[in-house]
C-alpha cells in the first residue's frame with residue numbers, strides 16, 4: 001500500500017539485499033526493534049524483536065510502507081515542519097524529510113509512538129540511520145527503536161543529601177527522626193523554630209521533652225506500633241514548645257528497620273493548632289447559637305410574669321387539639337378564668353402585689369390541672385385552660401376545684417376569688433372550635449354578671 005505521506009520517492013531504489021549475510025545475522029540478534037526500508041519507504045527487513053514487539057509476522061510486515069509502524073501521523077508532519085524551519089525550504093513529510101535529515105545530520109533521533117498490530121501505541125525512541133550502498137548512494141534507512149520510559153526520570157541531583165535537607169528545611173511542617181529510645185537524629189528548621197529550640201539543644205533532648213503530657217499515651221502507642229512491626233502510623237498529638245506553648249499537630253510516622261530491628265522513627269508534624277482553635281470557636285458559637293435559639297423560642301411562647309405559656313401557644317394548641325378531637329370524635333373543653341375585682345386589688349395594694357397574686361394563682365392552676373391540660377395566661381388577669389378529651393361534666397369538676405383552691409388559699413392581703421366560664425364540644429369542624437372559645441368567654445361574662453366567684457357552664 002502506497003502512503004499518501006510518502007509520495008516523493010516512488011522510483012524503485014536498490015534493495016537492502018545488499019546487506020551481507022553476517023550483517024543480517026547481527027541485525028536479527030539485536031534486542032532493539034530494527035527495521036530497514038528502501039528509499040520508497042517500503043519495509044524490506046524486520047528483525048525478530050521488531051516482529052515480536054509490533055505483533056506482526058515477517059510476511060505481514062515486509063513489503064508494507066513504514067507508515068504502518070506509526071501510531072500518530074501528526075508526529076511525521078511535525079518532524080517535517082521542524083526540518084523545514086531548520087533548512088529554510090519546503091520539506092514534505094515522509095521520505096523527503098528523512099533524506100533531508102540524512103543529508104544534514106546523518107542519523108536522526110526522535111521520540112514517537114509505534115503502532116502495534118492490535119492498535120496499541122508503543123512509546124519509542126527511534127534512530128533512523130541512512131543506508132548507503134557501495135557507490136555511496138543513499139539506498140534506504142535503518143530504524144532502530146527501543147521502548148521509552150513513559151514516566152520521565154527526574155534530573156540527577158548533584159548532592160542528594162544536601163538537596164534533600166534543603167527541601168526538608170523549606171517546608172513549614174516539622175520533620176524529625178528519632179532513635180527507638182527517643183533521641184533526636186535529625187530535625188528540620190521548622191521543627192526548631194516552632195518548638196523554640198536551637199540545634200545545640202538537641203543532644204540533651206528526648207522526645208518526652210517535646211510531647212505534651214496529655215499525648216504521652218498516644219506516643220507510647222506509637223512505639224508499640226513500631227515494635228509490633230507496623231511500617232506507618234498517623235496520629236493527632238499535642239507538642240509542647242520550650243516555653244510551654246501547646247502545638248496541636250497531625251503526625252505521620254514511618255518506622256525504619258534493619259535486620260528486623262527498629263532503627264529510627266521518622267515523623268512529619270503538620271501544625272493544625274489554628275484550625276483546631278477555629279473548630280473549637282465554631283463549636284462554641286454553634287452551642288451559644290442553639291442555646292440562644294432555645295431561649296428565643298421559650299421567650300416567644302412564655303409569659304414573662306407568670307412563666308405560663310402565652311396566648312400564641314393557646315392558639316397553636318387549640319388548632320392541634322381541634323384536629324385531634326374532629327378525627328377521634330372526642331370532646332374538647334375550654335375554660336376561661338378571670339380574677340374578680342382585680343382592679344380594686346391593684347388600686348388598694350399596689351401593682352406589684354397584684355403581680356404576686358397572678359404568679360401565685362398561676363402556680364395553683366398548674367398544681368391542680370392534669371399534665372395533658374394546657375394552662376395559659378390569656379391576657380391581663382385572665383387565664384385559659386384547654387382540656388383535651390373532656391366532656392362538660394368533667395370540665396365543671398375541674399373548674400370547681402380551681403374555684404375552691406383559689407378561694408381557700410391564704411392570700412396575703414385579702415380574699416381572692418375567680419369567675420370561670422366553661423364550654424365543651426365534640427367538634428365536627430374548625431368553626432365549632434372558634435365558637436367553643438367564644439362560648440367559654442360568654443360563660444365567663446355570665447359568671448361575672450351572676451355575682452362572681454362562680455362557674456358558668458354553657459347551656460345547650
Ligand SMILES: Nc1nc2c(ncn2[C@@H]2O[C@H](COP(=O)(O)OP(=O)(O)OP(=O)(O)O)[C@@H](O)[C@H]2O)c(=O)[nH]1
Pocket residue numbers: 305338339340341342343344346350351352353354355356358379380381448452
Ligand atoms: N398587677 C397586675 N395587674 C394586671 C395585670 N394585667 C392586668 N392587670 C389589671 O387587672 C385589672 C382588670 O380590671 P377589670 O378588667 O376592670 O376587671 P376587674 O377589676 O377584675 O373586675 P371584674 O373582672 O369585673 O371582676 C386591671 O386593673 C389591670 O390593670 C398584671 O400583669 N399585673
